[in-house]
Amino acid sequence: MTSLSDDLEQMLKTLIPAWRPHSLGVTKISGGMTNENFWVQVAEEAFFVRLGSEGAEQLGIDRDVEYVSTVTAGELGVAPLVRYYLRDQRILITNYVVGRTLSSNDLAQPRRMAQVVELLQKIHHTTPKVKSFSVFHVIRHYWELVRNTPLIDRQAMEAALTIAQRVEACLPVQPSALCHNDLLAANFVLDSKDDRMWLVDWEYAGLGTPYFDLGNFASNQQLLPPQEETLARLYFKESDVQPHVAAIRLMRVMSDLREALWGSVQRLVSQLDFDFEQYARRHFYRVQKAVQSAAVEQALQILE
Incomplete structure (x- = not known):
């Protein structure tokens, strides 16, 4: 054998x-x-x-x-x-x-966050001929695949989808650009030769809004509010970043909702030895907390 x-x-x-x-x-x-x-x-x-x-x-x-x-x-x-x-x-x-995979704690540090922003700005200024990516379309597609499974509470999901509709309606328009859309800490590698940072695993990439990359990064690294503001200041280089912070916080919730539904789909189709059910539940718990929080409503009010 x-x-x-x-x-x-x-x-x-x-x-x-x-x-x-x-x-x-x-x-x-x-x-x-x-x-x-x-x-x-x-x-x-x-x-x-x-x-x-x-x-x-x-x-x-x-x-x-x-x-x-x-x-x-x-x-x-x-x-x-x-x-x-x-x-x-x-x-x-x-x-x-040859290098090491970075951790969320690494990436939350201002020096490493600045390196992340540099990488993102490079790709966000290019538009290769690839299909578009919309987290809102992905959420609706995943929900159609798993809506009849018992993993996600339907009532809580409806509340989350209502928030998603509001976010989609009020999100500031940005020029469409190449986005990575899966900014897990595991996808950042620090080169052992020269401290250079690399971004790997582009299977969810597409043309979309840079706000999703920023929100996805904030979600995956579990950034605190001051760190979200640091991310916005590094990326946009503007004195008033509150609208950008609001957009990042809302897309952070959309990222968690995408991940919760992604885990639910993977639970049905994947052959890999991984606890997708626990993964989905963890992210949907984050979504439920966010939907009920004052911070999300405040962010919506800034943009609506």
Whole structure:
């Protein structure tokens, strides 16, 4: 019986002629919530190999969009360079970055937050030919997939959807730009050679509002209100950032709502060994707290 690493090595040698003369070192990387990831050593070069999961289209993932977005980010120096795209096999291969994955505590520090803002501003000034991303469309799509499951309380969900409608109606319009849309701490890697920050995992990327990237980042790092204001000041460089802070706080709630529904969909379709039910419940608890808070109503009143 062959191992997954052996099978992957043989498949990659078949698909990539330049790798055939070499013995490949294949190491599985733990932690992925959608795909299977590997570090592959080929002679003196190291590669990151991502095997895309089946059923990703139900999550709104378009592998061609991911490829174009990753190429664009690589050309901007934001992401590792793409080396191979094996479309039929759902395999994307980039340079492997030797470094450490950053934590939410790391990213909440002003110095690291400034590095994050620099990366985001680079991608937010480009518009590759990829499809659009709207968190509001994603929320409605996910809800249609899971509305008949018992995981999410329907009454609480209706309250959250009402807030989502208000946010969608009042959110300030920004020029559409390339957005990452999945700014987990695990997607930021600090290069061990030069302290450079890289942003990886572009499978949810698309053209959308930068406010969602900012709110998504704030949610995933659980930023405190003063840290949200710091993020807004670093990004917008304006004296009055209160409207921007309001938008970030509202999109933070939309991010948690997206994640709660994403976890509910993954619970139905994913084969990975991960507790998606607990993930969904944790994010929906955040949504419920936010919907009932004065801060969300105040943010809405600033923008409405």
